[in-house]
Amino acid sequence: MDSASAGVKNVNVARPLSATLADLISPVDERMTAAVLFNALGSRSFGSVLMVIALPAILLPPGASAVLGAPLLIVSAQLFSGRSVPALPRALGRLSLSRDRSNKALAQAADLSRKVERLLKPRLQGLLAPWHVRLVAAACVLLSIVLILPAPIAHTAAGLGIVAFGSGLAQHDGAALLAGWVSTVACGAILAAMVAALIFSLRLF
Numbered sequence: 001m002d003s004a005s006a007g008v009k010n011v012n013v014a015r016p017l018s019a020t021l022a023d024l025i026s027p028v029d030e031r032m033t034a035a036v037l038f039n040a041l042g043s044r045s046f047g048s049v050l051m052v053i054a055l056p057a058i059l060l061p062p063g064a065s066a067v068l069g070a071p072l073l074i075v076s077a078q079l080f081s082g083r084s085v086p087a088l089p090r091a092l093g094r095l096s097l098s099r100d101r102s103n104k105a106l107a108q109a110a111d112l113s114r115k116v117e118r119l120l121k122p123r124l125q126g127l128l129a130p131w132h133v134r135l136v137a138a139a140c141v142l143l144s145i146v147l148i149l150p151a152p153i154a155h156t157a158a159g160l161g162i163v164a165f166g167s168g169l170a171q172h173d174g175a176a177l178l179a180g181w182v183s184t185v186a187c188g189a190i191l192a193a194m195v196a197a198l199i200f201s202l203r204l205f
Contacts, residue, residue: 017048
């Protein structure tokens, strides 16, 4: 973990994720690093980490969201590989956002997280089977790549997909995992449409 996170106290994993996001809002005029956000998650599960990092990413414009898309890519790959605890490489921990931009995204993400938390409950737990979790992890890897790319509409669909997958894993909610697949398919369709439009426009010249 990067030294920039040394002053951030690990939270109790029993606290709502929305409270964790709200705690990160700070009046201090300094940049918020990926390491600070990751360290604030304490020892939460892969699902919780994916959800908390993806929520602010949705609310950032394409390009800026790459700051959180890169850590999401690493965490998703770790979940796919079967790692037991998520970890963030030191180099990625240095990625940062201005405090003004991060505070706005965190405030909106905390509000959205509170709404999501009220909807979640354990159900359809057959979808939490190891083989399906591996597929979910693979989907999160691809969606994280989309978040890194400058793809405006697909960027939102990708973030929503990771939030749904992460919340489903965290709360053992199979319905949320299904919602994640819907967002993944939508993201793929949007990307396909963008590529088709680009090819069509190039043929006009």
